[in-house]
Amino acid sequence: MKPTSPPQTIAIVGAGFSGTLVAAHLLSRAKTPLTVHLIERERSRFARGVAYSTTEDCHLLNVPAGNMSAFPEDREHFLRWAQAREAEMLDCACVGEVTAAAYLPRRAYGDYIAQILDEAERGAAPGVGLDRRIDEVASLKVEDGAVALRLVSGAQLRADRVVLALGNFRPGDPSGADGAFHRSARYHGDPWAPEVLARLLPTESCLLVGSGLTMVDWAITLNQAGYRGAIHVVSRRGLWPQSHKPGAPAAFGLEPSGKFGSVRNGLHSIRAFIRDTGTDWRSVIDALRPVTQTLWKGLGLSEQRRFLRHLRTFWDCHRHRLAPGIAARLGAMLDSGQMIRHVGRIHAFRDLGRRVEVTLRPRGSDRRYVLNVDAVVNCSGSESDYRRLDSPLVKDLLVQRLIRPDPLALGLDVADNGALIDAEGRPSAVLFTLGPPQKGRLWETTAVPEIRGQAAGLAVELLGG
Numbered sequence: 001m002k003p004t005s006p007p008q009t010i011a012i013v014g015a016g017f018s019g020t021l022v023a024a025h026l027l028s029r030a031k032t033p034l035t036v037h038l039i040e041r042e043r044s045r046f047a048r049g050v051a052y053s054t055t056e057d058c059h060l061l062n063v064p065a066g067n068m069s070a071f072p073e074d075r076e077h078f079l080r081w082a083q084a085r086e087a088e089m090l091d092c093a094c095v096g097e098v099t100a101a102a103y104l105p106r107r108a109y110g111d112y113i114a115q116i117l118d119e120a121e122r123g124a125a126p127g128v129g130l131d132r133r134i135d136e137v138a139s140l141k142v143e144d145g146a147v148a149l150r151l152v153s154g155a156q157l158r159a160d161r162v163v164l165a166l167g168n169f170r171p172g173d174p175s176g177a178d179g180a181f182h183r184s185a186r187y188h189g190d191p192w193a194p195e196v197l198a199r200l201l202p203t204e205s206c207l208l209v210g211s212g213l214t215m216v217d218w219a220i221t222l223n224q225a226g227y228r229g230a231i232h233v234v235s236r237r238g239l240w241p242q243s244h245k246p247g248a249p250a251a252f253g254l255e256p257s258g259k260f261g262s263v264r265n266g267l268h269s270i271r272a273f274i275r276d277t278g279t280d281w282r283s284v285i286d287a288l289r290p291v292t293q294t295l296w297k298g299l300g301l302s303e304q305r306r307f308l309r310h311l312r313t314f315w316d317c318h319r320h321r322l323a324p325g326i327a328a329r330l331g332a333m334l335d336s337g338q339m340i341r342h343v344g345r346i347h348a349f350r351d352l353g354r355r356v357e358v359t360l361r362p363r364g365s366d367r368r369y370v371l372n373v374d375a376v377v378n379c380s381g382s383e384s385d386y387r388r389l390d391s392p393l394v395k396d397l398l399v400q401r402l403i404r405p406d407p408l409a410l411g412l413d414v415a416d417n418g419a420l421i422d423a424e425g426r427p428s429a430v431l432f433t434l435g436p437p438q439k440g441r442l443w444e445t446t447a448v449p450e451i452r453g454q455a456a457g458l459a460v461e462l463l464g465g
């Protein structure tokens with residue numbers, strides 16, 4: 001049942017883009033006394049999260065500045081912020097212009113989010129305040145319509161409502177390795193851990209497992225740091241993120257139902273449109289963006305499963321594209337021979353003390369070959385199956401049956417208003433989420449253009465409409 005009185009305390013677990021933006025909206029909107037606890041376990045990620053806490057100048061946004069505003073109703077908000085700091089942006093070797101079409105440093109975007117939070121805090125009504133906490137929420141208990149949170153430091157908090165803005169978890173460990181290899185000093189299971197770069201730089205070769213955007217981050221980071229060693233990349237299909245190219249979304253009309261009906265139909269319509277009109281495929285993918293969530297829901301479970309089985313990797317590398325400058329640098333690293341692509345599966349890893357022996361099986365072959373490298377970095381993409389996460393909080397919530405994975409195990413089961421659904425199928429009146437955990441329900445929910453709308457809507461919901 002929905003609580004009737006406005007909340008006096010709201011706890012937000014996770015201070016990435018999602019959690020920070022909900023906090024900022026709450027602080028700006030609340031008219032009656034309210035304390036917002038914003039809790040982040042990693043100090044460097046406060047108001048930045050995984051994506052925007054990088055300190056590397058050449059880790060660029062993969063969405064143009066003109067579409068990175070934190071506020072859906074003010075599309076140029078980020079662009080104006082960046083243009084007011086043009087000299088600082090241009091100081092970065094990877095930035096050539098500060099226009100709507102520019103790809104700016106993620107580090108700068110972190111500063112932008114942090115500033116939004118500061119301003120919301122300063123402008124809050126009397127009695128409305130922010131409690132910034134560096135701590136990890138270890139468990140929570142729902143009792144008498146409120147929530148008791150236990151933090152790793154031993155502190156306890158009570159909140160009327162809680163937002164789990166848990167975002168992106170480190171990738172699951174790749175197959176072919178056992179627990180002993182996972183503990184090896186030559187294996188870096190968390191690609192976002194701060195110490196990885198210092199440990200890679202003295203090596204003469206490394207293997208990046210996975211060929212998505214995290215691999216790209218690592219290739220660019222190593223290149224920028226002057227790494228001279230060989231960078232091997234392995235992925236099952238050998239597909240890489242494509243480059244952006246300027247162009248407006250195409251006038252790609254959907255059927256009147258606004259549905260594709262089946263994955264096969266959808267693919268057929270897209271291909272036919274590209275073939276018949278000669279439109280660049282990027283413009284067609286971009287035209288789908290505003291309706292992707294509707295299309296996804298219209299597919300139903302079995303077609304969604306079919307999509308994941310056959311098209312997911314193709315979708316990811318066409319939809320999540322690279323800034324053209326980054327794509328050009330990767331191309332040069334491949335042409336120079338420093339970067340070497342392998343297509344296939346990893347059969348085994350062995351830490352031989354001075355090096356790692358990796359046995360690979362090329363795609364479509366029974367052959368095996370061995371690669372010797374000094375280090376292995378797991379770039380296989382954020383783990384989304386909550387049953388496999390090693391987060392104490394997530395484990396606790398699963399044991400208490402307060403959350404359940406969505407049927408595709410892409411995230412959590414979530415109601416339309418952002419309420420978490422428990423193991424019995426009941427939407428919670430006090431536990432909410434937004435962003436990446438909603439992937440099963442919405443598919444397109446992990447990037448700023450989607451999360452900003454969710455954050456504004458959730459703040460209204462939390463304050464009671």
Ligand SMILES: Cc1cc2nc3c(=O)[nH]c(=O)nc-3n(C[C@H](O)[C@H](O)[C@H](O)COP(=O)(O)OP(=O)(O)OC[C@H]3O[C@@H](n4cnc5c(N)ncnc54)[C@H](O)[C@@H]3O)c2cc1C
Nearest residue numbers: 014016017018041049050061062136137167168435447448
């Ligand atoms: C490397 C990378 C680059 C990206 N680049 C872009 C881009 O250019 N443009 C774009 O639109 N999108 C991009 N994205 C997508 C990105 O998912 C979103 O933009 C957004 O940052 C997600 O924010 P979030 O707050 O939901 O998640 P996160 O950033 O993952 O934040 C969640 C936070 O919760 C904290 N946390 C988790 N559990 C607990 C706990 N128990 N207690 C306390 N704290 C906890 C974590 O430490 C983390 O900081 C990128 C994603 C990644 C991973």
